[in-house]
Amino acid sequence: PAVAAKPVPSEVLPFEAIPRSGHSAWLNLYRFWRSNDLQNLHHLMQRNFQNLGPIYREQLGTFDAVNVFLPSDAAQLFQVEGIFPRRMGINSWMAHRTSRNHKCGIFLLNGEQWRSDRLVLNKEVISPAGTRKFLPFLDTVAGDFADFLHRQIRKNTRRSLTVDLYRDLFRFTLEASSYALYGERLGLLEETPKPESQKFIDAVETMLQTTLPLLFLPPGLMRWAKKKLWQEHMEAWDIIFSHAEKCIQNIYQEFCLGKPRKYSGIMAELLLQEEMPLDSIKANITEFTAGGVDTTAIPLLFTLFELARNPHVQTAIREEIKAAESQGSRELSKVLNSMPLLKGAIKETLRLYPVGITVQRYPTRDVVLQNYCVPAGTLCQVGLYALGRSPEVFSDPQRYDPQRWLSKEENSSFKALAFGFGSRQCIGRRLAESEMMLFLVHVLRNFKIDTVSKDDLKTVYGFILMPEKPPLLTFRPTD
Numbered sequence: 142p143a144v145a146a147k148p149v150p151s152e153v154l155p156f157e158a159i160p161r162s163g164h165s166a167w168l169n170l171y172r173f174w175r176s177n178d179l180q181n182l183h184h185l186m187q188r189n190f191q192n193l194g195p196i197y198r199e200q201l202g203t204f205d206a207v208n209v210f211l212p213s214d215a216a217q218l219f220q221v222e223g224i225f226p227r228r229m230g231i232n233s234w235m236a237h238r239t240s241r242n243h244k245c246g247i248f249l250l251n252g253e254q255w256r257s258d259r260l261v262l263n264k265e266v267i268s269p270a271g272t273r274k275f276l277p278f279l280d281t282v283a284g285d286f287a288d289f290l291h292r293q294i295r296k297n298t299r300r301s302l303t304v305d306l307y308r309d310l311f312r313f314t315l316e317a318s319s320y321a322l323y324g325e326r327l328g329l330l331e332e333t334p335k336p337e338s339q340k341f342i343d344a345v346e347t348m349l350q351t352t353l354p355l356l357f358l359p360p361g362l363m364r365w366a367k368k369k370l371w372q373e374h375m376e377a378w379d380i381i382f383s384h385a386e387k388c389i390q391n392i393y394q395e396f397c398l399g400k401p402r403k404y405s406g407i408m409a410e411l412l413l414q415e416e417m418p419l420d421s422i423k424a425n426i427t428e429f430t431a432g433g434v435d436t437t438a439i440p441l442l443f444t445l446f447e448l449a450r451n452p453h454v455q456t457a458i459r460e461e462i463k464a465a466e467s468q469g470s471r472e473l474s475k476v477l478n479s480m481p482l483l484k485g486a487i488k489e490t491l492r493l494y495p496v497g498i499t500v501q502r503y504p505t506r507d508v509v510l511q512n513y514c515v516p517a518g519t520l521c522q523v524g525l526y527a528l529g530r531s532p533e534v535f536s537d538p539q540r541y542d543p544q545r546w547l548s549k550e551e552n553s554s555f556k557a558l559a560f561g562f563g564s565r566q567c568i569g570r571r572l573a574e575s576e577m578m579l580f581l582v583h584v585l586r587n588f589k590i591d592t593v594s595k596d597d598l599k600t601v602y603g604f605i606l607m608p609e610k611p612p613l614l615t616f617r618p619t620d
């Protein structure tokens with residue numbers, strides 16, 4: 142009998158055939174440095190996708206990655222990430238922990254160590270039950286911020302306030318996340334905040350800024366090639382760790398003197414549970430303290446700007462907030478879940494301004510991306526900036542339209558990737574989302590927000606995506 146002809150699979154192309162950006166690895170790195178182009182990495186990736194197509198390979202010094210941006214390819218990477226998903230390590234951060242003999246938090250851990258810490262932390266930091274417990278703390282701080290703005294306005298004769306909110310937003314996110322983590326107020330929203338906390342905020346910014354130029358260098362080289370930068374980086378880390386150490390000591394001492402009877406923050410719960418050694422709790426709480434400042438403040442600034450230059454969207458969200466509140470004061474998590482448009486605004490901000498511009502994975506087995514064979518162990522990156530602004534993925538991508546997330550279609554299908562995906566996604570996701578939503582509920586209920594410039598904000602990449610110049614915003618009381 143004739144053998145049935147087997148269907149010919151459209152043959153998968155070899156790995157070496159993937160289009161490449163730039164030239165040799167070291168020449169590329171040199172060009173980046175000389176042209177200070179690292180801060181435009183997100184724009185360069187977008188241009189490479191436009192010129193080379195939906196997949197391309199990039200070599201920068203020792204860094205060698207396959208870049209994709211379509212949701213279907215992100216889904217493929219999720220399928221092969223395994224039970225210990227991995228991102229590229231950060232040499233300068235690891236070097237600091239080793240030299241000071243600090244333990245690493247889950248961001249820097251991998252394998253079994255990562256998984257065992259992550260599973261314990263999930264319960265207090267990202268689970269719905271854990272989130273419900275710290276929501277009231279965030280709500281208190283968001284309310285205090287609205288009062289802080291009212292106090293500033295009363296100082297003016299014109300009953301309005303035009304301000305660069307950049308520094309105030311950093312104080313808000315540090316105040317809010319510290320309250321959720323330690324159950325303690327830092328007092329950053331009062332008239333004279335303690336200089337020590339401002340020093341911490343500045344140290345986080347310096348650390349993030351100095352991370353980028355060191356990112357693509359092997360440890361040995363980075364100490365000598367960029368001596369001054371290296372010292373600045375180490376000093377910033379030492380300030381970060383000493384601040385976190387002080388907060389942790391305070392609560393640990395109180396804990397030893399008598400176990401708190403009611404919920405008093407994430408750190409206290411971790412101490413009570415005794416499922417993690419103290420030095421691991423410290424390492425992770427330090428990551429959360431430092432990781433909870435810029436990452437949440439900057440998207441808030443972008444959201445305020447977009448609501449200021451899209452007054453109709455701002456009004457629609459204000460109506461949604463009033464409607465949600467008129468349904469009587471129910472539990473905070475229920476109130477937040479009855480504001481889909483506000484949630485959509487957060488998603489819209491993170492689509493256009495993704496704080497982390499890529500999600501990285503090492504496939505645990507060979508995977509086919511855009512019909513090319515990508516071997517297991519190859520560093521792959523999903524370009525979130527290109528994804529969020531691609532007309533192939535979002536209709537009318539330039540338009541700030543929270544409504545687009547209310548339709549079933551947009552929500553699923555690997556399009557909202559700003560917090561990553563799977564078991565290794567951002568553990569601070571619920572903390573960040575809740576902080577931003579509660580902040581906007583209190584601010585939008587009390588103030589109308591305006592801005593003069595309607596032009597797009599230029600963005601720069603400094604290990605986090607931020608505005609080149611912070612926008613000037615005007616706040617006027619609504620009543």
Ligand SMILES: C[C@@H](NS(C)(=O)=O)c1cncc(N2C(=O)c3ccc(Cl)cc3C2(C)C)c1
Binds near residue numbers: 248431499569605
């Ligand atoms: C910006 C984005 N980059 S990412 C992870 O997508 O590549 C990001 C997202 N979520 C958290 C962070 N963190 C920080 O900012 C930070 C500072 C100091 C320490 Cl000790 C730990 C951190 C982490 C990694 C938590 C950074």
